[in-house]
Amino acid sequence: xxxxxxxxxxxxxxxxxxxxxxxxxxxxxxxxxxxxxxxxxxxxxxxxxxxxxxxxxxxxxxxxxxxxxxxxxxxxxxxxxxxxxxxxxxxxxxxxxxxxxxxxxxxxxxxxxxxxxxxxxxxxxxxxxxxxxxxxxxxxxxxxxxxxxxxxxxxxxxxxxxxxxxxxxxxxxxxxxxxxxxxxxxxxxxxxxxxxxxxxxxxxxxxxxxxx
Numbered sequence: 282x283x284x285x286x287x288x289x290x291x292x293x294x295x296x297x298x299x300x301x302x303x304x305x306x307x308x309x310x311x312x313x314x315x316x317x318x319x320x321x322x323x324x325x326x327x328x329x330x331x332x333x334x335x336x337x338x339x340x341x342x343x344x345x346x347x348x349x350x351x352x353x354x355x356x357x358x359x360x361x362x363x364x365x366x367x368x369x370x371x372x373x374x375x376x377x378x379x380x381x382x383x384x385x386x387x388x389x390x391x392x393x394x395x396x397x398x399x400x401x402x403x404x405x406x407x408x409x410x411x412x413x414x415x416x417x418x419x420x421x422x423x424x425x426x427x428x429x430x431x432x433x434x435x436x437x438x439x440x441x442x443x444x445x446x447x448x449x450x451x452x453x454x455x456x457x458x459x460x461x462x463x464x465x466x467x468x469x470x471x472x473x474x475x476x477x478x479x480x481x482x483x484x485x486x487x488x489x490x491x492x493x
Contacts, residue, residue, distance in 0.1 A: 303365040307340040307357040312481075315347070315418075317364040318355075322347040322420045331356075347418065347425040350400035369419040370428065375409050383409060385417070395424065405429055407462035408480045429480045434489050435459050440472045453485075 305316060314325045327343040340357040347366075374391075376384045381399040383406060386392070399406055408429055409415070416428035435458035443454075453465040456476075464478060466485045473492020476485055 304362050305365050306362045307359055310340055310342055310357065310363075315366040315368050317366050318344070322366040322368070322425060324426070326352065345403065347420060348423075350398070350403055352403075366420060370416050371419065372414055373417050375411065375413055375415050377411050378406070378409060385415075388414065397424065397427070401425070402427055404483070405480065407460055408433055408435075408478065410435070410460060431481060432477050432479055432486060434475050434477050435464075437466070437470060437472055437474045437476060437492070440466075440470055440474075443468045443471070 305314070310316070310325050310328050312325050312328055315322055316325075317323075323344040323346055325342055325344055327341075329341045330338050331341050332338045337359050340359075341354070342357065343352060343354050345352045372388055373385045374388055376386055376391075376394070378384070383397045383399070383402060384394055385397065386394045402409075403426075405427060410433075417424050418426040418428060437456050438459055439457035441454050441456075452468050454468055454470070455463050456466045456470055456472075457463055458476070458478070464476070464483065464485055466476060467488075470476060470485075470488060471492055474488055475490035475492075477487045477489050478484070479486055
């Protein structure tokens with residue numbers, strides 16, 4: 282069973298009515314951190330320290346606005362601090378995608394459906410499997426994004442044939458998984474295999490089951 286970042290049924294990040302907001306500094310802006318910038322929630326995608334001669338280190342980040350889905354690059358100084366975003370996580374079911382819309386429903390009530398856009402979900406859309414459970418992120422009562430398990434299993438539906446003798450030499454090839462996404466996998470992976478993918482990096486991690 283894949284593991285989620287959070288178990289929404291057991292854990293909810295503090296609510297405004299009961300808790301004071303925490304402040305974080307630029308050292309805390311690790312990938313996955315959600316914080317408030319200019320009044321809106323942003324999630325850190327990439328983080329690097331840059332040290333320049335005779336200057337204080339700078340945090341170079343790539344961050345994603347959870348309201349409009351836009352990704353920007355931003356540098357932060359060591360003197361800056363930020364309000365930690367108060368995010369609630371809840372489990373729902375993904376039903377299907379159509380064009381740039383993705384339809385979800387409540388776990389215990391399939392009739393209660395809602396949509397999210399490609400822009401909101403971003404790169405994670407290519408790992409959504411129909412009828413799978415995912416976590417949604419709510420900010421101030423508004424659904425802003427989703428969370429997937431760090432690792433998920435997918436069936437390979439297309440794979441170029443391997444040339445005899447080259448599978449022992451390493452290397453990769455592009456294969457298509459059941460969601461339609463393309464993934465680089467070892468040369469020995471074949472159509473019908475079940476492979477495990479890291480949804481944060483998009484990288485192949487292992488073959489779970491060999492196709493029949």
